[in-house]
Amino acid sequence: MAKKSRSGHSVSQDLPEAELEVLACLWNAGALTAGEIRKQLESYRPMAHGSVLTLLNRLSEKGLVKREKSGQGKSFAYRATRGPKSTHRRILQKLRQRIFGGNSVAIVASLLESQPTSPEEIEELKALIERLEQNQNLEDK
Known part of the structure; x- marks a missing residue:
């Protein structure tokens, strides 16, 4: 609706x-x-x-x-009146489907390869991957 x-x-x-x-x-x-x-x-x-x-x-x-x-x-x-997360998600979902054939890794790789990544950003990405792995492990149980 x-x-x-x-x-x-x-x-x-x-x-x-x-x-x-x-x-x-x-x-x-x-x-x-x-x-x-x-x-x-x-x-x-x-x-x-x-x-x-x-x-x-x-x-x-x-x-x-x-x-x-x-x-x-x-x-x-x-x-x-609301934060950007839901809008960001919707835009990225469309971009992922239309441009990257649904491949999330390809869209992330493209973003990271388009300009230098700082050591701080790399640490943030590592922490994000760890959280995603932990969430996946919880869902698998």
């Missing part, structure tokens, strides 16, 4: 790229004004202030952001 927004409209499982980029700003920074979002997006998606407000209003209609007084004059700060 499709999720419903506060206005009763179905919330799409797929967000347009521009809406997703605005949400990513909020996930990374917490609460931001429309002007702050515009500045963060400026280097790769320049847009007018009104366009950012339109995207924020759409996300608000979908129940994905909420607005609150920013304390900076008449402006509002916007905050994501």
